[in-house]
Amino acid sequence: MKINDRAREVMLRRQQLVAQCHLQRARLAAQLEPVGQALTSVQAGLQVAGRLRQHPEWLALAALGVVMLTPRRISAALRGTAQALRTWRTLAPQLQAFLQRR
Incomplete structure (x- = not known):
C-alpha cells in the first residue's frame, strides 16, 4: 500500500x-x-x-x-505626415484586434 x-x-x-x-x-x-x-x-x-x-x-x-520643396510645402507635408501617424497609431490596435478575430 x-x-x-x-x-x-x-x-x-x-x-x-x-x-x-x-x-x-x-x-x-x-x-x-x-x-x-x-x-x-x-x-x-x-x-x-x-x-x-x-x-x-x-x-x-x-x-x-x-x-x-519650399518651406511652406515642407511644413504642410510634415503636418500631414504627423496627422497620418496619429491616425495610424489610433487605428492600428483596432485593426490588429479585428484581424485577429477573423
Missing part, C-alpha cells in the same frame, strides 16, 4: 507542477507580447535600412525632393 500512496503523491505533484508550468508560460507570453510587437517594428526599420543600402539612389531622390 505504501508504494501506491507514494505513486499517487508523485502523480499529484507532477500534475500540480504541469499546471503551474502552463500558468507561467501563459503569463510569460502575455508579458512578452509588447516586446514582440516592438521587435517587429525594429525589424521593419532594419529592412528599410537594408533596402536603402542596396538602393542609395532612393535616398538621393528623397533628399532632392526635400530640397525642391
Whole structure:
C-alpha cells in the first residue's frame, strides 16, 4: 500500500507542477507580447535600412525632393505626415484586434 500512496503523491505533484508550468508560460507570453510587437517594428526599420543600402539612389531622390520643396510645402507635408501617424497609431490596435478575430 505504501508504494501506491507514494505513486499517487508523485502523480499529484507532477500534475500540480504541469499546471503551474502552463500558468507561467501563459503569463510569460502575455508579458512578452509588447516586446514582440516592438521587435517587429525594429525589424521593419532594419529592412528599410537594408533596402536603402542596396538602393542609395532612393535616398538621393528623397533628399532632392526635400530640397525642391519650399518651406511652406515642407511644413504642410510634415503636418500631414504627423496627422497620418496619429491616425495610424489610433487605428492600428483596432485593426490588429479585428484581424485577429477573423
